[in-house]
Amino acid sequence: MPLRRRKQWWGVTLDAPDGAALGRFYARLLDWQFFSSGDGRGGAVAPSENAGYNLGFQTEENYVRPVWPAEPGQPQMSMHLEIEVDDLDEAVAHAVEAGAALAAFQPQDDVRVMLDPAGHPFCLYLGESDESEQADVA
Known part of the structure; x- marks a missing residue:
């Protein structure tokens, strides 16, 4: 795979009933590239071929x-x-459009628990605004 050209590389791999389909979901969700494993059973997503990190799917x-x-x-x-x-x-709407589902149970107001097509939970959460980051620096 082209992602392993760098000396410093890391990733996390998720199992699924269809690894390639789940990889394509995360490529849509994150607006990253999908790199097929070549056998049709999985692959990885990363922001670029030389990113040095990825999410793998098998x-x-x-x-x-x-x-x-x-x-x-x-x-x-x-x-x-x-x-x-x-x-x-907006992020929830994008995730749903990409193929995720909103989990029925939502434990926090500023976080949304989503389920990918294979049922893996992932959380969307609000980051700090630029204004608060600038205030912290001052």
Whole structure:
């Protein structure tokens, strides 16, 4: 894969019933490039070929969709992604248009828990505005 040309490289890989389809979802969501694994079973997304980091996706034949929030005896998420956004409503609309679903349970006012097409939770949260960042510097 072209993403491994740099000496410093890191990534996280998510399993899914269709790794390539989930990768294409995250490419739309993040406006990143999708790099196929070549076998049609997965791939990775990154902002560029030489970014040095990515999100990977692989097909897992025995994948079981996690339940969120967790319930006893049900498959649980093992991690979730955090994505900072400027406008929460706009980001939620974009995520839904890309193929995500808004989770039924929302524990915080300034965070939206979303579910990707394979059921992995990810959070959209409000970042600090430029004004508050400038005030912190002053």
